[in-house]
Amino acid sequence: MESDxxxxxxxLLAHYRSMPPVAAMxxxxxxxxxxxxxxxxxxxxxxxxxGCAFGGSLVSLMTLxxxxxxxxxxxxxxxxxxxxxxxxxxxxxxxxxxxxEAIASAQPADLxxxxxxxxxxxxxxxxxxxxxxxxxxxxxxxxxSRYVAVAKAA
Numbered sequence: 625m626e627s628d629x630x631x632x633x634x635x636l637l638a639h640y641r642s643m644p645p646v647a648a649m650x651x652x653x654x655x656x657x658x659x660x661x662x663x664x665x666x667x668x669x670x671x672x673x674x675g676c677a678f679g680g681s682l683v684s685l686m687t688l689x690x691x692x693x694x695x696x697x698x699x700x701x702x703x704x705x706x707x708x709x710x711x712x713x714x715x716x717x718x719x720x721x722x723x724x725e726a727i728a729s730a731q732p733a734d735l736x737x738x739x740x741x742x743x744x745x746x747x748x749x750x751x752x753x754x755x756x757x758x759x760x761x762x763x764x765x766x767x768x769s770r771y772v773a774v775a776k777a778a
Contacts (some may be wrong), residue, residue, distance in 0.1 A: 626654035630656070632699060636692055646688065649681065653692075660729040661693040667723045676719035677756075678683035680727070681712055682765040694750050694771040697735045705773040710749065712769035720756060720764035728754040732754055738773070746775035 633653050641647045650669045654662035663685055670681035687709050694707045730738075730752040741748035750773070755766040 629711070631650045632656070632696060636696065640688065640692075646684075649684065649688075651685065653689065654725060656688065656693075658726055659732045659735065661689050661696065663689045663728075665724045670724055674719065676721045677724055677764065678769055679765070681724065682716070682718065682720070682756050683712075683767065685724055685726035686714075686728065686756060686767045687712065687769065689726040689753050690752050690767075690769050690771060693730060693735075694738065694773060695750060697739055697750075698742060698773060701739045701743070703739065704776045705742060706776055707771055707773045710766050710770045710772045714765065714767045716765050717763050718758060720758060722759045724756060726754055726756050728752055742761045742773050742775075748773050 633656060637653050640651060649665050651663050651665045654664045656662065665681070665685055667677055670678050672678040691707055691709060698705045730750060734750065738748050738750040749770055751768065751770050753766065753768055757762045758764050
């Protein structure tokens, strides 16, 4: 699904853009399905002194994609939570000389277990993968992260 036609994705994009550091990234939502979320950003807003994408931007975009995927899973279930990134391991593989795209993904069964645990305990954690693909194949960067959700205060 594309962000223009889905109200949840439009709301997620508005939430991202409400945070000044994220708004500066000029990110957009490339789409989502049952187990993934794609975010995009122009290289021109993330270029480093070598003419390629800044490593911090790659990690930020992947972190935001994972956060969005976890948040959407809970929202689809009608649950309100604060979601935080708890840990991540990043591998930089190759420089990216093109616009950025981060794809966060998790198995639908893992997302369902995350939602079920949150519903039962008011707290849950989710491990997921994210990557920034290269235009010709392979990855510029990949990341394994753990996100934690806690019930929002009333």
